[in-house]
Amino acid sequence: MTLQPFLEVRDLTIAVDTPAGPHSLVDGLSLAIDSGEILGLVGESGSGKTLTAFAVAGLLPSSVRVAAGEIIRAGVRVDRLSEAQGRPMQGRDVGVVFQDPLSSFNPVRTIGSILIESVRRHQGLGADEARARAIVALRDMRLPGENASIDCYPHMLSGGQRQRAMIALALINQPGLLIADEPTTALDPTVQLQILAVLKRASAERACLLITHDLGVAAAICDRIAVLKDGRLLETGPTERILSAPEHPFTRELIDSAPSRRSLMEKL
Numbered sequence: 001m002t003l004q005p006f007l008e009v010r011d012l013t014i015a016v017d018t019p020a021g022p023h024s025l026v027d028g029l030s031l032a033i034d035s036g037e038i039l040g041l042v043g044e045s046g047s048g049k050t051l052t053a054f055a056v057a058g059l060l061p062s063s064v065r066v067a068a069g070e071i072i073r074a075g076v077r078v079d080r081l082s083e084a085q086g087r088p089m090q091g092r093d094v095g096v097v098f099q100d101p102l103s104s105f106n107p108v109r110t111i112g113s114i115l116i117e118s119v120r121r122h123q124g125l126g127a128d129e130a131r132a133r134a135i136v137a138l139r140d141m142r143l144p145g146e147n148a149s150i151d152c153y154p155h156m157l158s159g160g161q162r163q164r165a166m167i168a169l170a171l172i173n174q175p176g177l178l179i180a181d182e183p184t185t186a187l188d189p190t191v192q193l194q195i196l197a198v199l200k201r202a203s204a205e206r207a208c209l210l211i212t213h214d215l216g217v218a219a220a221i222c223d224r225i226a227v228l229k230d231g232r233l234l235e236t237g238p239t240e241r242i243l244s245a246p247e248h249p250f251t252r253e254l255i256d257s258a259p260s261r262r263s264l265m266e267k268l
C-alpha cells in the first residue's frame with residue numbers, strides 16, 4: 001500500500017471573473033507534498049504563488065475562485081468545503097507564515113495573547129495551560145527572556161524574532177502542513193539563514209510548502225522544487241535535478257539570477 005501525500009493539489013485552476021468572462025490566474029497546477037518534505041514553489045512576481053498558497057490554506061479572497069481541480073489535505077477534499085465547514089480546520093491543519101510579521105500581528109496585542117487565543121480555540125485548553133503551551137512554543141523558537149517574550153508587543157521584537165514568533169503561532173496547534181510565503185524576504189541575510197534553519201527543523205514532522213521568488217532560498221532547504229510561470233507549472237523535480245539539469249530555459253534564468261544560492265547552501 002502506498003501512503004497518500006499529506007497535500008495533493010490536482011489540476012488546480014484559480015480564476016477571476018471579468019466582464020469578458022473568467023480569466024485563469026493559476027492554470028491546471030498539480031503538486032503533492034509528503035509529511036517530512038519541503039516543496040519550494042518558485043516563480044517571479046505575479047506567477048500565482050500566493051494564490052496557490054491561499055487556495056491550499058482555504059484563504060482565497062472572495063474576488064477569485066477555484067474554478068477547477070481538487071485540493072486534498074490529510075485525505076480530505078477541502079476545496080469544496082463551505083467557510084463554516086473549513087474554518088475550524090484552519091490553524092489546526094495548516095499553519096501559515098507570511099513575509100511581514102509586523103503587519104500580520106495585531107500591534108496592540110501581546111504576542112502571547114495571540115498564541116493563547118489560537119491554542120484555546122483549537123485545542124480547548126484553559127487559560128493557564130494555554131499560556132504554558134504558548135511559552136513552550138515561543139521557547140522552541142528561541143525567543144529570549146524567562147518567559148520567551150510572551151508578554152512583548154510585536155514592535156518590541158526584532159524582525160527575526162517577530163518571524164520566529166509567527167512561526168511559533170503557525171505551529172502551535174501542530175498542523176500537518178506549514179505554508180511559508182516569502183518568510184525571509186524582509187530579513188537581512190544572517191537572520192534569513194536562521195529562519196530557514198528553523199523552517200527546516202519544523203518540516204521534519206510535517207509537510208511544508210515554501211513560496212519564494214528566490215531559487216537560492218528554495219535550493220537551500222527544499223527537497224523538491226516546482227517552478228511556476230504565468231500561473232502554469234513549468235517543471236517539478238528534486239532540488240538537485242532542477243539545479244543541475246533544468247528542463248526549461250526559464251528555470252535556467254532563475255538559477256542564473258540566484259546569487260544567494262551557493263552562500264546559503266554552504267552556511268546551512
Ligand SMILES: Nc1ncnc2c1ncn2[C@@H]1O[C@H](COP(=O)(O)OP(=O)(O)OP(=O)(O)O)[C@@H](O)[C@H]1O
Nearest residue numbers: 016025044045046047048049050051052061063064
Ligand atoms: N484578489 C485578486 N483579484 C484579481 N486578481 C488577483 C487577485 N490576487 C492576485 N491576483 C492576480 O493573480 C496573479 C497571481 O498573483 P499572486 O499574488 O498569486 O502572485 P505571486 O506569484 O505570489 O506574486 P508576488 O511574489 O508578487 O506576491 C497576479 O497577476 C495578480 O495580479
